[in-house]
Amino acid sequence: MDAFSTLNGLVAPLDRSNVDTDAIIPKQFLKSIKRTGFGPNLFDEWRYLDYGEIGTDCSKRPLNPDFVLNQKRYQGAQILLARENFGCGSSREHAPWALLDYGFRAVIAPSYADIFANNCFKNGILPIVLSAEAVVTLFAEVATAPGYQLNIDLEKQQVTTPAGVVFDFAVDAFRKKCLLQGLDDISLTLAHVEEIKAFEVRRKIDEPWLFGP
Amino acid sequence: MSAQTLYDKLWDRHLVRCDDDGTCLLYIDRHLVHEVTSPQAFEGLRLAGRLPWRSGANIAVPDHNVPTTDRTIGISDPLSRIQVETLDANCEEYGITEFAMNDIRQGIVHIIGPEQGVTLPGMTIVCGDSHTSTHGALGTLAFGIGTSEVEHALATQCIIQKKARNMLVSVDGQVGPGITAKDITLAIIGKIGTAGGTGYVIEYGGDAIQALSMEGRMTVCNMSIEAGARAGMIAVDDKTIDYVEGRPYAPGGALWGQAKADWQSLHSDPDAYYDRVVHLDAATIQPQVTWGTSPEMVVAVDGSVPDPEEESDPVKREGMQAALAYMGLAAKTPITEIYPDTIFIGSCTNARIEDLRAAAVVVKGHKLAANIKRAMVVPGSGLVKKQAEAEGLDTIFKAAGFEWREPGCSMCLGMNDDRLSPKERCASTSNRNFEGRQGPGGRTHLVSPAMAAAAAITGHFVDVRTLEV
Ligand code: SF4
Numbered sequence: 001m002d003a004f005s006t007l008n009g010l011v012a013p014l015d016r017s018n019v020d021t022d023a024i025i026p027k028q029f030l031k032s033i034k035r036t037g038f039g040p041n042l043f044d045e046w047r048y049l050d051y052g053e054i055g056t057d058c059s060k061r062p063l064n065p066d067f068v069l070n071q072k073r074y075q076g077a078q079i080l081l082a083r084e085n086f087g088c089g090s091s092r093e094h095a096p097w098a099l100l101d102y103g104f105r106a107v108i109a110p111s112y113a114d115i116f117a118n119n120c121f122k123n124g125i126l127p128i129v130l131s132a133e134a135v136v137t138l139f140a141e142v143a144t145a146p147g148y149q150l151n152i153d154l155e156k157q158q159v160t161t162p163a164g165v166v167f168d169f170a171v172d173a174f175r176k177k178c179l180l181q182g183l184d185d186i187s188l189t190l191a192h193v194e195e196i197k198a199f200e201v202r203r204k205i206d207e208p209w210l211f212g213p
Numbered sequence: 214m215s216a217q218t219l220y221d222k223l224w225d226r227h228l229v230r231c232d233d234d235g236t237c238l239l240y241i242d243r244h245l246v247h248e249v250t251s252p253q254a255f256e257g258l259r260l261a262g263r264l265p266w267r268s269g270a271n272i273a274v275p276d277h278n279v280p281t282t283d284r285t286i287g288i289s290d291p292l293s294r295i296q297v298e299t300l301d302a303n304c305e306e307y308g309i310t311e312f313a314m315n316d317i318r319q320g321i322v323h324i325i326g327p328e329q330g331v332t333l334p335g336m337t338i339v340c341g342d343s344h345t346s347t348h349g350a351l352g353t354l355a356f357g358i359g360t361s362e363v364e365h366a367l368a369t370q371c372i373i374q375k376k377a378r379n380m381l382v383s384v385d386g387q388v389g390p391g392i393t394a395k396d397i398t399l400a401i402i403g404k405i406g407t408a409g410g411t412g413y414v415i416e417y418g419g420d421a422i423q424a425l426s427m428e429g430r431m432t433v434c435n436m437s438i439e440a441g442a443r444a445g446m447i448a449v450d451d452k453t454i455d456y457v458e459g460r461p462y463a464p465g466g467a468l469w470g471q472a473k474a475d476w477q478s479l480h481s482d483p484d485a486y487y488d489r490v491v492h493l494d495a496a497t498i499q500p501q502v503t504w505g506t507s508p509e510m511v512v513a514v515d516g517s518v519p520d521p522e523e524e525s526d527p528v529k530r531e532g533m534q535a536a537l538a539y540m541g542l543a544a545k546t547p548i549t550e551i552y553p554d555t556i557f558i559g560s561c562t563n564a565r566i567e568d569l570r571a572a573a574v575v576v577k578g579h580k581l582a583a584n585i586k587r588a589m590v591v592p593g594s595g596l597v598k599k600q601a602e603a604e605g606l607d608t609i610f611k612a613a614g615f616e617w618r619e620p621g622c623s624m625c626l627g628m629n630d631d632r633l634s635p636k637e638r639c640a641s642t643s644n645r646n647f648e649g650r651q652g653p654g655g656r657t658h659l660v661s662p663a664m665a666a667a668a669a670i671t672g673h674f675v676d677v678r679t680l681e682v
Contacts, residue, residue: 017528020647020648022626022650023648031278032292056380072253074321083528085411087406088407088441091250092249093341093359093361115358115443117551118362119360122359144393173234174234185365185373188373189238189373192229195230196238198369208234208471209464212270
C-alpha cells in the first residue's frame with residue numbers, strides 16, 4: 001500500500017447522497033480476478049451512455065456529458081467530494097480499487113458506510129469525515145471556482161481551502177499510522193503470532209466443538 | 214461482572230488482544246469464501262509466501278457467478294468460468310473444503326452456512342460479502358469484510374477491529390396474520406434509514422422476533438447491512454439449538470451436550486446497556502413494498518409513492534426525484550397500481566424452503582398474469598431445491614409459468630445471465646434496489662416472497678392478505 005501524508009489536489013464534487021458500491025463499480029467488473037484496471041469503469045453506468053463490459057476499450061465509448069467526472073475542469077481530480085453515506089452497499093473492495101486506479105487518493109463526505117471506509121484505509125485512500133455544514137461549504141466553493149484544490153494534511157488532520165480556512169478532521173490513530181507509513185496489516189498482526197496461538201489453545205479447551213472432529 | 218449484551222459477550226470471547234486506542238485483534242472461528250471477493254486475496258497470500266492459518270476454518274462455495282440453468286455443460290461465460298475455476302484451484306491448493314458447483318450442497322454462501330451447521334452459535338464468522346450478517350440469526354457475531362481482510366483472515370485467523378456500539382431493535386407485540394420477516398425488516402429500515410445502524414451492531418429482540426422461525430430470523434439479520442449496521446444478531450433460544458442439532462457440521466456425541474450447555478448463555482443480560490434502542494409496534498406492520506432506489510424508500514402496500522414536493526430537506530428531495538425518474542414512477546401513484554414485468558424469488562434474503570413454501574401457497578392453482586413477461590424461482594441451495602421438489606413446489610411454480618432454476622445469487626445482482634433489461638420492472642425478494650443492481654437500468658421493488666407471488670398472479674402489487682388462497 002502507498003503511504004499517504006499530504007495531498008494538494010483538484011477536487012471533483014459528486015452531489016448525491018447514498019452513493020452505493022454498485023454505482024461506484026457495477027457488478028460486471030467484479031468478474032476480474034485482478035486488483036487493478038478498474039479505473040476506466042469507475043461510476044461506469046453514470047459515466048458512459050452505453051453498457052460497459054469487462055475488456056471493452058473505454059476510450060471508444062460514448063461519454064455522458066452530464067456526468068461530473070466527464071467535465072473538463074475536473075480532469076485529474078484526486079479528491080472526491082461526496083454526500084452522506086458514501087459507499088453503502090456491498091463489501092466489494094473493487095470500489096476503492098476503482099477509485100484509486102482512477103486517481104483518487106482521498107474522499108471527503110459527512111459519512112461513509114463502515115466496510116467501505118475500512119476498505120479505503122487498506123488501499124491507501126483517506127476517507128475524511130467533515131461536518132455536514134463544512135461539506136455544504138465545500139460543494140458551494142467547488143462549484144464557483146474552476147481549478148479548486150484542497151490541501152490535506154494527514155499528520156495534522158486538517159483540510160485547508162484555497163482561502164486558508166482550516167477544517168480539522170478525526171481519524172482513527174491506528175489507521176492513521178498505517179496510512180502514514182504505508183504499513184501492511186498482515187505483517188502487523190503476525191507480530192502477535194504467539195498471542196494468537198495462545199488464544200487458540202485456550203479456545204480449543206473452552207469450545208472444542210469449533211475445531212472439528 | 215456488569216451486565217453484558219450478546220454482542221459484548223461474543224466480542225469478549227474472541228478478543229486476542231487490544232491496544233490502548235481500542236484497536237483489537239478478534240479471533241475468527243469461521244471464514245466463508247466465494248469466488249468473487251477471494252481471488253485477489255489468495256493471490257496476495259501466494260505473493261507473500263503465506264499459508265492459511267487454519268485451513269479447516271474455511272468453507273468455500275461458488276454462488277455469485279454460477280449459471281442457474283443447466284450446469285452439466287459447464288459455464289459458458291469465459292470470465293465467470295475463470296473466476297469459478299480459480300476458486301476451485303485455490304481450495305485445492307490450500308486444502309479448503311469447497312462445495313463445488315455441481316455438489317448438491319452448493320448454494321448461496323449465507324444459506325448453506327446455517328444449512329450445513331457450518332454456522333454455529335457463539336462463533337465469529339466473516340466472509341467477503343456484506344450479507345454475512347445473516348448468520349447472526351444463530352447468535353453469532355458475523356460480518357462482511359473486504360478482500361484485504363479476506364487475505365488477513367486467511368493468513369492470521371484474526372481481524373483487526375474496533376468495537377462497535379450496541380443497538381437494540383425491539384419489535385414489540387405480535388405481527389398480524391400474513392406479515393412476514395421481510396415485512397418486519399423492511400419496516401425497520403423504513404424507520405431507521407439505511408444509515409440508521411452505522412457504527413452499531415444491531416441486536417433484534419421483542420416478542421415478534423422471538424416468534425419468528427430460524428429462517429425468518431435469518432431474513433431479518435440479512436438486511437442489517439441495508440440498515441447500515443455491520444452485523445445483526447438474535448439471542449440463542451431453544452429454536453436455535455433445535456435448528457442446529459443434527460446438521461452435518463454440527464457437533465455430535467458428547468460435544469453436542471457441552472456445546473448446547475454453553476450456547477444457553479448466548480443472550481443479553483436483562484439489564485444490559487444499549488447505546489441506542491428503537492421500538493417498533495409489530496401490530497402496525499403492513500406488507501412492505503419499496504418504491505425507490507434505496508431500501509429505506511419503502512411504504513406499506515396500501516400506501517402511495519411519496520411526493521418529493523412534500524419533503525423539506527433539499528438533499529433528500531433531490532434523491533427522491535432522482536429515484537422516481539429512475540424508477541419511472543409518478544409521485545402519489547398508489548402502490549397497487551404498479552405493474553411489474555418480472556418476478557424474482559430468490560437471494561440470501563428469501564430463498565430458503567419456508568420462503569418457497571410461502572410463495573407456492575399463493576401461486577398454487579393460478580397462472581402468471583398476462584403482463585408478467587418472466588418469473589423465476591431460484592432456490593438458495595441444492596438441498597433447498599431438492600426439498601422443494603420433494604414437496605411438489607416446483608410443479609406448482611412451473612404450472613403457473615415460473616422458471617425453476619439451479620441455486621445461486623442469480624438476479625439478486627445479475628453477475629450471471631439472469632439480469633433485468635433497461636426499464637424492466639421487477640418484484641424481487643432480494644435485498645437491494647440500487648440503480649442497476651439487477652441489471653443496468655433495471656427497476657427493483659423489494660417485497661416478501663408471498664407479496665412477489667401475489668404480484669405474479671395479479672400482475673400488480675397487491676396486499677397478499679386480500680387474496681383468496
Ligand atoms: S444473494 Fe445477493 S445479496 Fe446474497 S450473497 Fe448473493 S449477491 Fe449477495
